[in-house]
Amino acid sequence: MITCKTSREIGGMGHPIKRKEDIRFIQGKGRYVDDIKLPGMLHMDIVRSPYAYARIKHIDASEALKIPGVVAVVTGKDLEKYNLHWMPTLMSDTQMVLPTDTVMYQAQEVAAVIATDRYTARDAKEAVRVEYEPMKPVVDPYKALEPDAPVLRTDKEGKTDNHIWHWEVGDREKTEAVFRSADVVVKEHMHIPRIHVVSIETCGCVADYDKVNNHLTMYMTTQAPHAIRTVIALVAGHLGLTEEKIRVISPDIGGGFGGKVPVYPGYVIAIAVSFLTGKPVKWIEDRSENLQADSFARDYHITAEMAATREGKILATRFKVLADHGYTDAAANPSKFPTGLFSIGTGSYDYDTAFMEADAVYTNKPPGGVAYRCSFRVTEAVHAIERLTDSMARALGMDPAEFRMKNFIKKEDFPWKSPTGWTYDSGDYHAGLKKAMEVIGYDDLRREQAEKRKKGELMGIGISTFTEIVGAGPSRDFDILGIKMFDSCEIRVHPTGKAIARFGTKSQGQGHETTYAQIIAEELGIPAEHIQVEEGDTDTAPYGLGTYASRSTPTAGAAAAVAARKLRDKARKIAAYLLEVSEEDLEWEPGKFYVKGAPEKAKTIQDIVFAAYTNHPPGMEAGFEATHYYDPPNLTFPSGAYICVVDIDKETFEIKIRRFVAIDDCGNIINPMVVQGQVHGGLTQGLAPAMYEELIYDEDGNILNGTLMDYLVPTAVESPRWETGHTITPSPHHPIGAKGVGESPTVGAPPAIANAIVDALSVYGITHLDIPITPYKIYEALKAKGVIED
């Protein structure tokens, strides 16, 4: 039950108020990067490699340059003169901006053409002749580690293999000892395939360098404008483009999902060209370029094992990962976490022994991988533990719900220390699963399933009870390129009691303009409709690390609450002065201070703010503004209990999701309408990799489904009607008890769906299928089991 402390007029936390940003979007008045048109603007298009691995013998731009309207063709050799042909990745690896001699993946940027309009740029791109000498690529990450594999990163001095890094956590020896003596051990090999975020808006920018003032304005599709400004200064500082001369503007963003965190070569080339020509340069990639070259997500090969007692008590887990990063480690993780927060993979269960290790390799595939609607590799971890939990329940002959209930961390055991070192803040896993089972009618479904099995029909029920880890993060551990992962809010309240609040984060559809205003309304009593929220302009907003990994509410949302509380403290002082009482004699209720025992003696927040500008107490600083940079003491740990029911056609193996119930616990809820919307969207983005999406490469490194004709994004037809609900277990350390919700469904849905499908097929002895689980994959698996013939 959501209770609201504020009136509907104030619209603080818990009110399902309609989104402010919608007014412009529903009328076609959003302002996205491609809507920006500047005088004299040039257009850039990019020549890309048809090969996964090749030497560039020669680039001939002469025909392209003859086309009227073509201004320039830029190659790696041109950028090399300015030392702009390479850039650092967020994981301290290096990446080519444009190659000087070798291409490392199909669709890699080879040259940029600049023209006066977009059509001419496209013509010129077709006219650039590139002569390649193809080489045999390394596509399979296991083969990349074989001793005779060619070393791909010859640009890295002293590199003798394709291994990038090794990572481990937990107690290897203790884990091995537990596994040796355990009653029951299960083991599954799983590939969490390479997928793509496919935000409906692709990536792009308008780089606008003003030669006279030596100033760059960079409009770009970025989820982290401040960090990008610093990165540009680090890459281009030697050209005199120091950080105060750079303004990054992230306008309306048409979905990000982690894909708009990295710095792509196109951005850097556009800046370089604008710097050299002194003209604005627009670069908007098309969808196929976006799918083929921009950061992928996932691509983890996981061997997962669980040990348990005969009675069904989990004793230990062990995960071994091979991470395929493609040509360079361009992941967007906090710097100290090469596998992100994969170590959350011990799950929602109470046991004290675990060991996890991972090795990363280079291959001739596009670089990545981004945290696609996921707090850095949490999706991979949750899939592994939740699939494994089902396998163990099956091996023990236990119902998967009963097995989970038996092993959940108990509500009273929080804060709970995980065997990989995390301190889970709060949770009530039993309540979540119980609610999901009641809503879906679990026991009846199991009875129905037993009946159907007698008739040979394929029906499956899948559960996922996941724990997320979000809100990166506490500065002792979390930084990106050394910058601590705090986030910020600045509130200015105008004399008439209306406010503007600015943040270091950047909404890409999450609804910050509404939900942040609600947090401030909750704390100050100023109606949310009179609080304007602004993000995405580095000249005006306070510094922050941006929006991804469900971090906005845990960090910037907390900053908003703390900044507002600073203002409430000031308001109390002003109220005491105006009412001629001491501060201790005042009580607060949303929107006003009143004298204890004399509620008619009151000053509204509007009276108080006006006084801050017109009649402030002697000795007090005038004005009504506050800023806070919030450094979270811990991460937050949202959780959920999802149950999926599938029916599989016995002849065609078509999978139909009959029902899907998602019970989420994201702590206190700011806007239930927005939370529910986030869950719906995340569930469809969980359905996508579970049943449809995968970037497929052949042995030559050619992408086989690099357009939306072949890469299957679910539509309204594939996506079922979702059933959602919640339990509320506030975060004890977050100022408003919120935890973040955007990613839970993307993380929790795939194993629920996979578990349901495997459950249906378990009658044939199938214990695991890699996602995406397609009818064809089921056909192949049943053929392999001898259930069906060719």
Add this chain to the structure above:
Amino acid sequence: MAHISITVNGKRHEADVEPRTLLVDFLREHLGLTGTHVGCDTSQCGACTVHLDGRSVKACTVFAVQADGRSVTTIEGMSADGALHPLQEGFREEHGLQCGFCTPGMIMAAADLLQHNPDPSEAEIRHALEGNYCRCTGYHNIVRAVQYAARKMREQATVEA
């Protein structure tokens, strides 16, 4: 160059365009109507959906010259008289949008449906929107937004009748 004359949102525009100019580029680049978006290059995503003589088309798959002498309605034309179209209202009321990038195309595709089927079932709405991708909402509230608009439009029709 080809000379074209297209009525867009009730206003007639004359222009000389390259014959290969896509309708979506004509709307966005020549007329500055940037509410119509481009989300793909293979006619899958539907972000560019507009009405051509009252029927929805993907403006990335129509040449501007094909629209010569015809009438186009874009998202900007849906609330031209200052009042929101019931679909625009429905998308906001039912939280049928998040990032907003697919929304104009989604509204135009749904408007086509409701012109021909004032009381569609959930399955009919889902099928009608199959050519429009959304990556944020999971379509759930988009369906509800269309149902909201259908209800409202039927009520309005009853009142007018």
